Amino acid sequence: MNSIILQLAAKYVRFLLIFFAFVALLRGHNYPGGGFIGGLLATLAIVYYSYAFDWRSVQKKLFMKPQGYVAVGLLMILLSFSPSLIQDETLMKGIWVSIPFGLLGQLKLGTPLLFDLGVFMTVIGVTLLFFFTLTKRR
Amino acid sequence: MEILLVILVGVLYTAGVYMVLRRSILKFIIGIIFMSNATNLLVFLASGIVAGKPAFVDETVQNASKIADPLPQALVLTAVVIGFGLVVFALALKLKFFETTGTDDLDQLKKTDN
Amino acid sequence: MAIALPILFPFLLILILVVVKSNRASQLIAVSGSAALVLIAIYLFFEVKSHGILTLDMGGWPSPMAITLVVDYLSVLMLIVSAIIVFVISIYAIYFLPGQHKSTKFYVFFFALAMGVNGAFITGDVFNLYVWFEVILISSFVLIIMGNSKEQLEGGIKYMALNLIGSLLFLAGLGLLYGKTGTLNMAHLAQILRAEEQSVLINSSTALFFIAFGIKAAVFPLFFWLPASYHTPNITISALFAGLLTKVGVYALIRFFTLFFVQDQTFWLNMLLVVAGFTMVAGGMAASAHYDVRRILSYHIISQIGYMIMGLAIFTPLAIAGAIFFMMHNMIAKTNTFLIAGIIHKIKGTFYLKDIGGLLNQSPFLAVLFIIPAFALVGVPPLSGFFAKFILVKAGIESKDYIIVAVAVFTAMLTLYSMIKIWNEAFLKEDPNDNQSQSKVVKLGFMHFLPSVILGLVSIFLGLFAATVFDFTTQAANQLIDPEAYINSVLNYTMP
Incomplete structure (x- = not known):
């Protein structure tokens, strides 16, 4: 497609979608959202961009193949199991650390976040793979 | 609300079964989509639908009637994701089959039987 | 962990x-x-x-x-x-x-x-x-x-x-x-x-x-x-x-x-029993009508599933132990027959029984390898299938389900028939293409046979140590029939 309006819109909507993807990802532990929904939003950004421009230019911006995203995501999921193994807890038990940030409050990081990030990456990879297989843009 | 959803589940199953029994592979897949959505709604319905209550609360809420059961939501979310993956796979398979044989007619699929 | x-x-x-x-x-x-x-x-x-x-x-x-x-x-x-x-x-x-x-x-x-x-x-x-x-x-x-x-x-x-x-x-x-x-x-x-x-x-x-x-x-x-x-x-x-x-x-x-x-167990078990009988016969009958090795073996899977369901449906500790034993034996032997079908295909280039033959002379080792799972599936005494079927039939007679026992024995005949068919057509019969193309003889190394050898040894092992294995399957069946231990160990397991 070669529409100037779509291309211009895609440039900005992309950032917006990816921003909201991360918002959905980060608020996802106790509220609606999470890795899956964030991943879908991020994929939406990429797919939208690839409709506006050609697939080659998108490929350059993706750093790696969709399969790579799946692999990294799965690795993150596996890594998120490891702290609970080291601490001799049961599998998949959430382990949290708090990093104080002075006046800003504190940052809570934990294995569920890593797990969600893994899901996020996997979903991006798998959905892109679906999309490019079905539309023959591989 | 619930009675509406019950009717919707019934309608979706009916439409799904009708589509599954058609001869085209694409219509079969559409039927599967209908039926999988109907099933997801059924799971939701069977485990009790409550309106306007959160699934996750903090310690301040003591009354259990103020919250919705989070488990069916998790189940349905997982089932939706799995259904999505299966449907995409079925579509890809259909595409490949169409490219190889040039037919979308289930009646042509007789080679591997008996 | x-x-x-x-x-x-x-x-x-x-x-x-x-x-x-x-x-x-x-x-x-x-x-x-x-x-x-x-x-x-x-x-x-x-x-x-x-x-x-x-x-x-x-x-x-x-x-x-x-x-x-x-x-x-x-x-x-x-x-x-x-x-x-x-x-x-x-x-x-x-x-x-x-x-x-x-x-x-x-x-x-x-x-x-x-x-x-x-x-x-x-x-x-x-x-x-x-x-x-x-x-x-x-x-x-x-x-x-x-x-x-x-x-x-x-x-x-x-x-x-x-x-x-x-x-x-x-x-x-x-x-x-x-x-x-x-x-x-x-x-x-x-x-x-x-x-x-x-x-x-x-x-x-x-x-x-x-x-x-x-x-x-x-x-x-x-x-x-x-x-x-x-x-x-x-x-x-x-x-x-x-x-x-x-x-x-x-x-x-x-x-x-x-x-x-x-709940309503009698109804469901009877249902399972009827289904088991039909599964056995339908699979066995269909298997005997085919000439493609893979199709024969595929129908065979179905007929053997019937035996496992039969064990479940009789629902005595002995029968369930038999079903589990049968399942173990069948997973091994069935996979092995498929592996051998693959080797036959590698040597002869086809799965169709009418186009192949003479394997007994060409590769006696393969014949031995085929005999083990085939006899195991049929139920010839020293091998695993005999004990599995024996336990199931014994359980059926003990609980007076004579019809399903008759069906099971009849299906064993059908199994025997289709195994003999493969044996006759692939191994004993003269190769129909004998005079045309004997030049192309595929030589297979030992590694090609190794998977089948391993599974054959496991089959023999299951037959020789049937008493020991049967002890374990009996314990498994007892755990299933009386799930008190299962329920307790899951629900009373509390985290610190």
Whole structure:
């Protein structure tokens, strides 16, 4: 497609979608959202961009193949199991650390976040793979 | 609300079964989509639908009637994701089959039987 | 923690295999990885033997809330047998997958299938079982159409169609079950459903599960996807499916109908008994009508499923022990016959029995290898199948189900007939192409035969040490018939 309006819109909507993807990802532990929904939003950004421009230019911006995203995501999921193994807890038990940030409050990081990030990456990879297989843009 | 959803589940199953029994592979897949959505709604319905209550609360809420059961939501979310993956796979398979044989007619699929 | 290893370890292997590019390296990783899976399964077996039922609550939640992994005797026996099959096929795939299947891609989905099967065997949660079924389903979809030929795509569509409907029914039954009981933990379900009588409400779920698992296990009216698809993929993949897929459905039937679908039990067991009889006869009859080795063996899978369901349906400790024994024996022997069919194809270039012959002279070693699983399947005394069938028939006579015993014995004749047919046509008969092209003789190394040799030895082992193995299956059956220990060890396991 070669529409100037779509291309211009895609440039900005992309950032917006990816921003909201991360918002959905980060608020996802106790509220609606999470890795899956964030991943879908991020994929939406990429797919939208690839409709506006050609697939080659998108490929350059993706750093790696969709399969790579799946692999990294799965690795993150596996890594998120490891702290609970080291601490001799049961599998998949959430382990949290708090990093104080002075006046800003504190940052809570934990294995569920890593797990969600893994899901996020996997979903991006798998959905892109679906999309490019079905539309023959591989 | 619930009675509406019950009717919707019934309608979706009916439409799904009708589509599954058609001869085209694409219509079969559409039927599967209908039926999988109907099933997801059924799971939701069977485990009790409550309106306007959160699934996750903090310690301040003591009354259990103020919250919705989070488990069916998790189940349905997982089932939706799995259904999505299966449907995409079925579509890809259909595409490949169409490219190889040039037919979308289930009646042509007789080679591997008996 | 070791309980989760049969799931986590294949997962790790998948991750490694995704990055590995070279075929050689991926084969090495796959073979050593699946050997490690066998060791893990054997380790778990000794753990169960010394400590009783093992449980693990994921995420540290208390028990009915958490997804629980449970390993009892039935699970661990199934784990060992499936690990052996996975190990053997990982070797077999090196020699029998043609070049256009890339090894790395095959092994990724191969281990995904292994992970799903292991997960289904050790989970203690109904929804988790559904998820593992879907993992199995998706990876088997990919495997079945791997060669992209016309038949494979067609078989793939048939396989997909019925199995998708099966999993929808599974999910619907699961949702209704959750609505009625408020739990999906199997032990908790058992506690609730054994305590109070509400069979009218539960029967709708039972019926849905019955059909869903019936489709997975390929029982009588629902088996049509199996013979339509199993003979299409590469023989390695057929062998893998023959060994693992339908047995997961049988496992789920055994688990559900012993543990918590105990209301209106007489009706459901009679239903299972009728289905078992028809499954045996239908499979056996259809097998005797065909001349393609893979089709004969595919129909055979169905007829053998009937025996396992028969053991479940008679529902005495002896019968269930027999069913479990039969399942172990059948997974090994059935896979082995498929492996041998692959070797025949490698030597002769076809699966069609009328076009081949003279294998007895050409490769006596192969004839010996074929005799072992064939006799095991028929039930000739020193081998595993004899004891399995003997136990089942004995249990049937003890509980006065004479009709099903008669059917079982009759089906054994049909099995004998189709095995003799393969033997006569492939091994004894003169090669019909003898005078034309004897120049092309394929020489196979020992490594080609090794997987079949291993499985043959396991079959003999199961026959020679039948008493020991039968002791373990009896314990498994006792745990199933009287699930007190199962329920207690799951629900009373509290986290600090």
